[in-house]
Amino acid sequence: MDEANMRVDRTSKSDSERRLSTLVRHLGASCSPSHTSISTEQFENSKISLSPMAAFGSVFANVVQAPEDPILGVTVAYNKDLSPLKVNLGVGAYRTEEGKPLVLNVVKNAEQSLINDPSRFKEYLPITGLAEFNKLSAKLIFGADSPAIQENRVATVQCLSGTGSLRVGGEFLAKHYHERSIYIPVPTWGNHPKVFMMAGLKPMSYRYYDPSTRGLDFQGLVEDLSAAPEGSIVLLHACAHNPTGVDPTPEQWEQIRQLLRARSLLPFFDSAYQGFASGSLDKDAHSVRLFVADGGELLMAQSYAKNMGLYGERVGALSIVCKSADVAGKVESQLKLVIRPMYSNPPLHGASIVATILRSPELYHEWTVELKAMADRIISMRQELFNALQAKGTPGDWSHIIKQIGMFTFTGLNKEQVAFMTREYHIYMTSDGRISMAGLNSKNLPQLADAIHAAVTTM
């Protein structure tokens, strides 16, 4: 085994070594200024002058470096750019008009009251998380008067933001549901297929985005879901589709609902932007509530990362709406068995903040005001960008900028145009043409408009 490892090392050394030294230089640049990159000789020498175990070598010696995350790679490149004009429209985290991250006032207040309460302890939460948080989260997404909640048909567990909720839901389905296929829209958030594959499901796809209209390919969606095997799971973005910003209309949602119910397809909602898309929590939950109202079952992954700005605290919830309270009870007990071998119980801090806010009418109201302000700023940026392009007479139809909703806009720009904008105008965005509207402000918007205009007219 050891010889095999070393043989593999020698043959693949140059490729992986080049990639690795690049990565090491990246990490060195951001971590410690005094770090020097490793040269070929040093690498070879370090291989020789090892610990006594060198004869055996590491059992992980043939592990190759993983490719960089495409979205986070944008920020890495942005950080290296020395131009004062650079604009980061890559990762989807909200920025103020001044380009700064934002901690909501209501969150600061909640945190302070938690810190100042001497009776608070940091004991383990139950496996299912903070009970009050779970109840309030379910009410938030399904509506306080939801029949599913009143009939105790909802099993809700606290999870690590949207990702964690999707993963726990996926693993539960892989263990207890009779279908393994999950239908995912094209395009979707890059992490979706990985989450479901690791959970033990089989990602399939359905058409969603139409590049020619830069809107919804409704006919394609209907065709693909009509052809899906009965009982398949269908992933739906509740609102503010990531990365396109293209959402079905309420009428289209109703048609989607009927289609799914007619074919017994199981809906799995991902709600990462409730309140953040339109500014109204109820409006952004419309699609979900439509499905719950017909009495059927569904899964719902909720995230508080964006709408409460709790990104790094990893706060979210998975709800499974069941046919009966009895089933919901059993489902909850099985969810515990998925969670326990993953991380035992969820982190306390973020959920406590959310519960503090949601349970207090004053704080809740304050939150809705701050949330609407964030959503409004983004909507105004959309309008301004559209106006700027119109004023420049940039060729093409740019109305999708104001038709799309949420944090992202799928501009329709291609890879070459994006590379051009990065080179010439220091605009950093993902190569699929997605821009994070949250990164725009009145200062850098003209530059973006210039860049788009130049890219479209010269390429």
Added chain:
Amino acid sequence: MQAQTRLNLSLLHQDQALFSPHLFLVTLVITPTRTILFNYSLSQKRTLYLKNLAFSSKLQFSARENIERKRRRTRGTKMAFRAMISSRATQQSKWVPSAGVARQMSSWFGHVEPAAKDPILGVTEAFLADPSPDKVNVGVGAYRDDNGKPVVLECVREAERRIAGNLNMEYLPMGGSSHMIEESLKLAYGEDSDFIKDKRIAAVQALSGTGACRLFADFQKRFLPDSQIYIPVPTWANHHNIWRDARVPQNTFRYYHAETKGLDFSSLMEDIKNAPNGSFFLLHACAHNPTGVDPSEEQWREISHLFKSKNHFPLFDMAYQGFASGDPERDAKAIRIFLDDGHLIGCAQSFAKNMGLYGQRAGCLSILCDNEMEAVAVKSQLQQLGRPMYSNPPVHGALIVSTILGDPELKKLWLQEVKGMADRIIGMRTTLRENLEKLGSPLSWEHITNQIGMFCYSGMSPEQVDRLTNEYHIYMTRNGRISMAGVTTGNVGYLANAIHEVTK
């Protein structure tokens, strides 16, 4: 009939990839049942036997197979009904706007069995439900002060005051807080560790000890798919769940000696020797959970030596550094011995107990590599495993850890507080043993003070534990494990008396 056939075909076409049946569960569940059978009447035995049979036959099959078996039993009415509905649905080439009521007549999850309660956390649930004023909780391993109250360390409160309102809550990088990782590595590998200087350690922030073990198990599965994990007997129950869900096959190695209530060193060495070269072993770095039995320094050296000649991989689960002896450096001794001997180790660290950060889920997984290049590669792959689980780890606990360990004053305070916790527990061990000896117990209780850390493996049987619970309202896990953290000067006498009563 045609519709029926269509439905049968659709069942066959389902993805048949089944996860392996949980065979080890059979041995864990069936054995305790057999040992208590002799206490029951004939008819009770028969009922139990039949129930057991049904349950064990269920256990032979995976969850998915059981779903199929149940479906086949209820085939008649349900299937015919569904066949009728599905035939209508498949005959439609286009969706037709209809009344809109969900076609699905029954729950998709109706077959889901209620899961068994977690053996450890279920104890606290039962305790909370007990109205007796005398009740004592020596079940779950969370520290209590001498008044039986949970504790938030002063250094933690101060760290929180500094954090709140001053920092944003942006996403951490996928691998977590680099500052926290740096401090965690210094604690485990030594302040001046060359491995840290040479950047040879691949490390990521993890969700406490559980998350660190799970990440390692997933990593092991992905990069060494033919490997297995050797787990000590007994161990923290969740260890088995973790490697099972990661789909890594498990073996066990002997550890605890029931007669001496100490370490079964010769069997341990034998099992290490008999395992195939290059096997993966899970070792408790200090304060073994649940027994509290640790190898001596000499024994650790012998184990390390044997590991070297067998080329085994040691994964250290260190959940109690500082909490066992009161001195973090001393508690890391086993790890340092292995490092000195040149092993390339893995280490799962938790700050749940030693910093009292339980609910914050703060931990770290590290893997010592041959060189910096490899460490970079391994870390990048560990991040890839965290991404589809939770994207990036929670920030709050990490900030507390790095604030405390990164500030000399706060670190000094922490060291004092952790020693205080360890000393109180050691004191309670002494008192409990003295009380039992004073009561004239014929049994030997020296294992109470020989064992170390939060737990004492009392040696009591499940029946004796049940008596403690039913007659004395004392709550603990049925394997006889006492959480010493729950023992106080207020209840140690009552506890000693009860133990004496059920064991004399």
